[in-house]
Amino acid sequence: MTRRAVVKGVGHYLPERVVPNSYFEDIVDTSDEWIRTRSGIERRHFAAEGETTSQMAAHAAREALKNASLDVDDIDAIIVATSTPDLTFPSVATMVQSELGMTRGFGFDVQAVCAGFVFALTNANALIMSGQVDRVLVIGSETFSRILDMTDRATCVLFGDGAGALVLEAQDGSGENTDRGILSADLNSDGRMRDMLYVDGGVSTTQTSGHLRMQGNPLFRQAVGKLTETAETALGKVGLTDDDLDWIVPHQANIRIIQGTAKKMGVPMDRVILTVQDHGNTSAASIPLALSVGCTEGKIKQGDLVVTEAIGGGLAWGAVVIRW
Known part of the structure; x- marks a missing residue:
């Protein structure tokens, strides 16, 4: 028997304020058509x-617990993926722990920018497979609106805020790729490319939070190839291929990156979960948001084979294969 980390529940939260593309037309030289097209x-x-x-993360966590028919006393650990914490420390995860009334177990944050949720899932899977914990809340939550330079039209129109959460539970499997749960993962980073996506502030440099900076074209050129490679590597680790997939649930950064990756993998767009049109790029929150929306809409069903993949600042990128 093989111990597996199986998805028990999903949930998400979006702030009440909806910001249409037209909002930016009075701020920078842009238009609804320009933003949609690109x-x-x-x-x-x-x-x-x-x-x-942390407040948004707690909202998403409660929804995931409800969906899983569990309460906070059933949870052993909380992992939050975020690049926009409430404070430099303590971790967002401990704040969520307090907000939920969780007085046992532990919590910590993972920072891998837009790839953060993939890294958090992989850590949660390792904790479960090692026997350290039985149930983990894995959350992606971001307030990227707080680090945007509203005079930079190349970045301010792309990002949004939100949170998504999964409950992972230990279950026994056969050790085959037909098992439910996380089947494999592939993680990568290359610090030589950090200038493609970064924030120009920090505690030990400027003592400020800074603003997001991005080299869009170079990042785009890296993204499609690296996302395809990491997804196919993760699938190959368990003897699966692109043809076995039911769904790609990508980081929701840009429709052209998503389309390019799906095309390179040979997966039609009707098997890709899309939320970028409604949420923008919510960084580490985008994959759990998309997973929750995909389940809510009745698309992702038990037994489906799902691959999530993301790339973000670092550069950091990776993929996780899940049998739902």
């Missing part, structure tokens, strides 16, 4: 004044 984004959500990453 990114596929039509709208995004911005957190309200005083609304924090």
Whole structure:
């Protein structure tokens, strides 16, 4: 028998404020058509004044627990993927722990920018497979609106806020690729390319949070190849191929990256979960948001083979293969 980390429940949260593309027309030299054509984004959500990453994460966590028919006392650990924490420390995960009334177990954050949720899932899977824990809340939550330079039209129109969460539970499997749960993962990073996507501030350099900076064209050229390679590597680790997939649930950065990756993998777009048009790029929150929406809409069903893949600042990128 093989111990597996099986998805028990999903949930998400989006701030009340919806920001259409037209909002930016009075701020920078752009238009709804320009944004849609280049990114596929039509709208995004911005957190309200005083609304924090940890609060959004807690909302998503409660939804995931409800979907899993569990309560917080059933959870052993919380892992939060975020690049926009409430404070430098303590971790967002411990704040969520407090908000949920969880007085046992442990929590910590993972920071791999847009690839953060893939890295968090992989850590959660390792904890479960080692026997350290039985159930983990894995959350992606971001308030990227707080680090945007609203004079930079290349970046300010792309990002949004939100949170998504999964509950992973230990279950026994046969050790075959027909098992439910996380089957494999592939993680990568290359610090030589850090200038393609970064924030120009930090505690030990400027003592400020800084603003997001991006080299869009070079990043695009890296993204499609690396996302395809990491997804196919993760599938190959368990003897599966692109043809076995029911769904790709990609990081929702840009419709052209998503389309390019799907085409290179030979997967039709009707087998790709898309939320970029409604959420924009929510960084580490985008994959759990998309997974939750895909389940809510009745697309992702038990037994489906799903691959999630993401690339972000670092550069960091990776993929996780899940039998739902």
